[in-house]
Amino acid sequence: MRNAGEFKKYKFYLRFKGGHNLIFETNTDIRTAERNRVDGGVFVETENSYTINLTQLEKLNVKTLHENT
Numbered sequence: 001m002r003n004a005g006e007f008k009k010y011k012f013y014l015r016f017k018g019g020h021n022l023i024f025e026t027n028t029d030i031r032t033a034e035r036n037r038v039d040g041g042v043f044v045e046t047e048n049s050y051t052i053n054l055t056q057l058e059k060l061n062v063k064t065l066h067e068n069t
Contacts, residue, residue, distance in 0.1 A: 007066040014052065015059040024050060025065065 008025035015021050028046040035054070036043045042054045 009064065009066050011063045011065050013059075013061040013063075014057060016056050017058050018056075022050075022052075024048070026050070029062075030054075031060070031062065 009027045010029060011023070011025045012030060013021070013023050024046075026046040026048055028044070028048075030044045030046065030052055033044040033046075036045075040055070043051055044054060045051045
């Protein structure tokens with residue numbers, strides 16, 4: 001079981017063009033995170049080192065796991 005300090009705030013379910021899926025937990029809200037534009041792609045980076053190209057997303061679902069107090 002995780003310690004309270006290890007709880008992540010969000011769980012993201014991503015489906016990319018081409019059918020690949022990615023499920024991960026993070027404290028970074030990729031819906032509102034800073035975007036970096038590179039060669040036509042729009043990228044966000046999470047604190048746990050995921051780099052997501054938002055232009056390649058087909059579907060994004062998010063679940064809030066833990067409210068920061």
